[in-house]
Amino acid sequence: MTLTPAELTSAVSGGIGTSPQRPDGNLKVRGEFAYASDLWHEDMIWGATLRSPHPYARIVSVDLTEALKVPGVYAVLTHSDVPGRNQYGLEHKDQPVLAVDVVRYQGEPVALVGADHPETALRAMKKIVVAYDVLEPVVDMETAADSAPLHPGGNLVRHVPIRRGAQDLQADVVVSGRYEVGMQDQAFLGPESGLAVPAADGSVDLYIATQWLHVDRAQVASALGLPEEKVRLTLSGVGGAFGGREDLSMQVHACLLALHTGKPVKMVYNREESFYGHVHRHPAVLYYEHGADHTGKLVYVKARIYLDGGAYASSTPAVVANAATLGVGPYEVDNVTIDCYGLYTNNPPCGAMRGFGAVQAGFAYESQMDKLADALGMSPVDVRVRNAMTEGSVMPTGQVVDSAAPVAQLLKLVQDKPLPAGTSSDIRELPGGVSNTTHGEGVVRGVGYAVGIKNICFSEGYDDYSTARVRVSMVNGSLAAAVHTAACEVGQGLVTIMQQIVRTELGIERVTVLPMDTTIGNGGSTSASRQTYVTGGAVKAACAAVRSRLDGRVDIGSEVIDETVEWRHRATEALDPVTGQGNAHVQYGFAAHRAVVDVDVELGLVRVVALDCAQDVGRALNPQAVVGQIQGGSAQGLGLAVMEEIQTSGGKVRNPSFTDYLIPTVLDMPPMSIDVLELADPHAPYGIRGVGEPPTISSTPAIVAAIRAATGLALTRVPVRPEHLTGT
Amino acid sequence: MDFLRPETLAEALELKAARPDAVPIAGGTDVMVELNFDHRRPAALLDLTRIPELREWSDGLRIGSGVPYVRIIDELGAQLPGLAMASRTVGSPQIRNRGTVGGNLGAASPAGDTHPVLLASDAVIEVASVRGTRMIPADEFYVGVKRNALEPDELIVAVHLAPAKGPQQFSKVGTRNAMVIAVCSFAISLFPEENRAGAAVGSAAPTPRRAVDAEEFLASTLDFASPKPLLDSVKREFGELVSRAASPIDDVRGSAAYRKHALAVMARRTLGWAWQELLGQKNGGGEHACA
Numbered sequence A: 001m002t003l004t005p006a007e008l009t010s011a012v013s014g015g016i017g018t019s020p021q022r023p024d025g026n027l028k029v030r031g032e033f034a035y036a037s038d039l040w041h042e043d044m045i046w047g048a049t050l051r052s053p054h055p056y057a058r059i060v061s062v063d064l065t066e067a068l069k070v071p072g073v074y075a076v077l078t079h080s081d082v083p084g085r086n087q088y089g090l091e092h093k094d095q096p097v098l099a100v101d102v103v104r105y106q107g108e109p110v111a112l113v114g115a116d117h118p119e120t121a122l123r124a125m126k127k128i129v130v131a132y133d134v135l136e137p138v139v140d141m142e143t144a145a146d147s148a149p150l151h152p153g154g155n156l157v158r159h160v161p162i163r164r165g166a167q168d169l170q171a172d173v174v175v176s177g178r179y180e181v182g183m184q185d186q187a188f189l190g191p192e193s194g195l196a197v198p199a200a201d202g203s204v205d206l207y208i209a210t211q212w213l214h215v216d217r218a219q220v221a222s223a224l225g226l227p228e229e230k231v232r233l234t235l236s237g238v239g240g241a242f243g244g245r246e247d248l249s250m251q252v253h254a255c256l257l258a259l260h261t262g263k264p265v266k267m268v269y270n271r272e273e274s275f276y277g278h279v280h281r282h283p284a285v286l287y288y289e290h291g292a293d294h295t296g297k298l299v300y301v302k303a304r305i306y307l308d309g310g311a312y313a314s315s316t317p318a319v320v321a322n323a324a325t326l327g328v329g330p331y332e333v334d335n336v337t338i339d340c341y342g343l344y345t346n347n348p349p350c351g352a353m354r355g356f357g358a359v360q361a362g363f364a365y366e367s368q369m370d371k372l373a374d375a376l377g378m379s380p381v382d383v384r385v386r387n388a389m390t391e392g393s394v395m396p397t398g399q400v401v402d403s404a405a406p407v408a409q410l411l412k413l414v415q416d417k418p419l420p421a422g423t424s425s426d427i428r429e430l431p432g433g434v435s436n437t438t439h440g441e442g443v444v445r446g447v448g449y450a451v452g453i454k455n456i457c458f459s460e461g462y463d464d465y466s467t468a469r470v471r472v473s474m475v476n477g478s479l480a481a482a483v484h485t486a487a488c489e490v491g492q493g494l495v496t497i498m499q500q501i502v503r504t505e506l507g508i509e510r511v512t513v514l515p516m517d518t519t520i521g522n523g524g525s526t527s528a529s530r531q532t533y534v535t536g537g538a539v540k541a542a543c544a545a546v547r548s549r550l551d552g553r554v555d556i557g558s559e560v561i562d563e564t565v566e567w568r569h570r571a572t573e574a575l576d577p578v579t580g581q582g583n584a585h586v587q588y589g590f591a592a593h594r595a596v597v598d599v600d601v602e603l604g605l606v607r608v609v610a611l612d613c614a615q616d617v618g619r620a621l622n623p624q625a626v627v628g629q630i631q632g633g634s635a636q637g638l639g640l641a642v643m644e645e646i647q648t649s650g651g652k653v654r655n656p657s658f659t660d661y662l663i664p665t666v667l668d669m670p671p672m673s674i675d676v677l678e679l680a681d682p683h684a685p686y687g688i689r690g691v692g693e694p695p696t697i698s699s700t701p702a703i704v705a706a707i708r709a710a711t712g713l714a715l716t717r718v719p720v721r722p723e724h725l726t727g728t
Numbered sequence B: 001m002d003f004l005r006p007e008t009l010a011e012a013l014e015l016k017a018a019r020p021d022a023v024p025i026a027g028g029t030d031v032m033v034e035l036n037f038d039h040r041r042p043a044a045l046l047d048l049t050r051i052p053e054l055r056e057w058s059d060g061l062r063i064g065s066g067v068p069y070v071r072i073i074d075e076l077g078a079q080l081p082g083l084a085m086a087s088r089t090v091g092s093p094q095i096r097n098r099g100t101v102g103g104n105l106g107a108a109s110p111a112g113d114t115h116p117v118l119l120a121s122d123a124v125i126e127v128a129s130v131r132g133t134r135m136i137p138a139d140e141f142y143v144g145v146k147r148n149a150l151e152p153d154e155l156i157v158a159v160h161l162a163p164a165k166g167p168q169q170f171s172k173v174g175t176r177n178a179m180v181i182a183v184c185s186f187a188i189s190l191f192p193e194e195n196r197a198g199a200a201v202g203s204a205a206p207t208p209r210r211a212v213d214a215e216e217f218l219a220s221t222l223d224f225a226s227p228k229p230l231l232d233s234v235k236r237e238f239g240e241l242v243s244r245a246a247s248p249i250d251d252v253r254g255s256a257a258y259r260k261h262a263l264a265v266m267a268r269r270t271l272g273w274a275w276q277e278l279l280g281q282k283n284g285g286g287e288h289a290c291a
């Protein structure tokens, strides 16, 4: 085959807009990918964590004597062995590395053991004697602010008010409701794991599965009392994150043990410990009132939102800001009154999870929109389209939406998709599947719609940037590039995206991605749907710097062109603390879903038959990865709609296992029809819009709307359980 | 931990007699989970997978305790439709490749999926030790929460289960459409020649159990020899009696009230399907169970 001149001179393959195969895909499917839990070091010992069995208790005494006698034990450490500051946290440093005189949640780390074998460590752990004075836990978020304070400043972590327009209006039609969102877990498959290796000079290397190397490092260094340069982090194989790895788990613990014993220390949580070892999605209680005129135009929205942050603040302040600022959804409303509260309780700590505050609000405001449609006798799509925001709309914060906001278009796209055929007669496609609960009896079909909004990147004036280094040299007679960042690949496909960007920008096909570590500047967090935007932007900028030095040459001899660039998105502002006004967000992302469900109304079992989605992604740098994110986000939303919940009782977790914390299987998730719009955002690199979170927001309310349509029930809580559907 | 690997049943029974603390392991889908979770630390494991006799079935039927679910579905589906239906709902393909009815009986979890079928179909469990063989009716096999009638030196050798004499159904409620532990389950087996039916509930009492009153109700109410279409009132009464046979609890998987409700619904529906099939057979129509 010969190539035409056009083909010969066209850009190298595997650039942006294509979907080159990702390097980890086959390995993961075949079980050959090296995760952090596979780390190994000559001579290493194992760390284990003794955790509090109580949600709230005073520590009366800790006796390590017997534990220290166990042969093979190298160290047993408590808070008094923390050389630096025994407090850390993403936003407030309120969480002890090891508990001092009080434990505030079930599973809080109290002591550490380092031993020659995991089994030895377990045995020694069982010999640590902790005397607790058990206290009455605070578990109700709505009354937590007035309960006995769990922290010095009281139990209110943050209150964000939004006041826009008139505050006391009447409307033709008023609907109100109280909604609840249960505690969802990220349920990543690779449990927390890491390996800390001490060096002779008192410094330490930590190989770790995380979402943000530099913020981990800052917190670890502070707890160890070391300057940051003495703590080096390298990203290890990450088995999913979804927000659950933004906070520290064993990072400090492993380093403490390593520095204390002088030995490499490996720590791996098992599944149960993982449920105690990371933050979850905030459960929420949301009160909403919507007023509209008789044409369906929203006159006002009022909301009071409670988010249960659990025992420590984690990212609660930012989650509160999201729920508040995105609290009316992708709709134009001139008059908004919102009060959003994040609380401390003795429930498990909650923090970041895909959708981050927007998910909780989304369930409530979309439920309200359906209620409003019902009250007006309008269709759910019409009432949404009537109020849909567009480019130029003003947010409740006063911020003008200054790029595409195709809310009505997204809704119409999902509405116009063909509906699936009627209820199947194959039991595999009915609620219950091969469990053989129905052959069609009691099965009612329902259709529901939802649309959601999510802020992309970090907000409220945060200096959100990433650092990228691109190096070009000759390898075997042709140009080759290497790209280096500290931005974490957690499975989302950043490695491939960075290669694609370098190929497109430099026309160099061979691109190596160097290990992600702290020898380069901050890459920022792999969260807020921001890495393709911000680290992608940094790589693009670094390529531009390299390109101007390359100056069109294809042979640079022995020269090495090496450029490092720090890149930040446009600045945002803080919210006014009284009115909640301010240009707080960088970019908004939108997705819409139409769900079709079959509900066995007698047994309360649900099968989601179709879950179609339309989303604007600005520009699909890797179309297959975009679709993958939409499928995954939708599946996570399906989980919240019908099955996923960490159940607690008196602050204790009742289902810390995959036996009883259920996530959707391939037989629960329907194949999706997905429309991807590419309406470029002029402010973003390549026009891209963050992809990962928006589909998680609209999936849940669309499914619940469909279940409501099938059953006629109000359904104000997710996940919807068979008990809710059968009144039992 | 010792790992004992007998090649024959006789050898396995000798080992079990000598080491009553040895935990038998067949598919390992329960045992390995318990070891991983550190719920159990046996001094020895007794691997049964090398014993050919346990991995065979013969006409009659006598099903070796080590026959995995996938083979029950593929090879015995026509003769034992109820057991095959229950087997199909166990875990995932990986679990069905490894897991066995013997293991389900060994674990004796109230939520084990095969138990209601074994109870409703008059299965007999063959257990053996160096002292001899015992034939234990399924009825007498489940003695408490996760406890069965085995003596410490005994092994489960086989399950005796006659080929279906009439329509059979199994139904299981879980909060996910696959790979889920039963919130509650129900099995029914019709014995038209004996003018009766077996019925049993799972995951709705400390042990799997027969719904005796419900069975008696069907035997006294229905004419199996020349079946007429079922009255709704019969289905409802049957559902009620099945529900009353249960004594469920509230737990993370479901409420007691829901379990009672769901059992009544499953009982009604499965009786309807089984009866419809019987009507089809008697009227020679080859009609199908699907409504």
Ligand SMILES: Cc1cc2nc3c(=O)[nH]c(=O)nc-3n(C[C@H](O)[C@H](O)[C@H](O)COP(=O)(O)OP(=O)(O)OC[C@H]3O[C@@H](n4cnc5c(N)ncnc54)[C@H](O)[C@@H]3O)c2cc1C
Binding pocket: B023, B024, B025, B026, B027, B028, B029, B030, B031, B032, B033, B048, B065, B066, B089, B090, B091, B092, B095, B098, B099, B100, B101, B102, B103, B104, B105, B106, B107, B111, B112, B113, B114, B154, B155, B156, B157, B179, B180, B181, B182
């Ligand atoms: C992911 C997953 C999903 C599951 N889903 C289901 C489900 O949907 N439904 C369900 O019912 N179960 C389920 N199970 C549980 C398990 O698969 C079943 O109970 C299975 O039948 C066990 O069979 P096994 O051969 O693997 O047993 P093993 O694990 O080998 O043994 C189980 C128990 O029986 C004892 N035992 C085994 N063989 C003998 C013998 N011949 N004589 C005496 N004692 C013996 C063992 O000592 C042990 O106590 C699931 C398990 C997993 C891990």
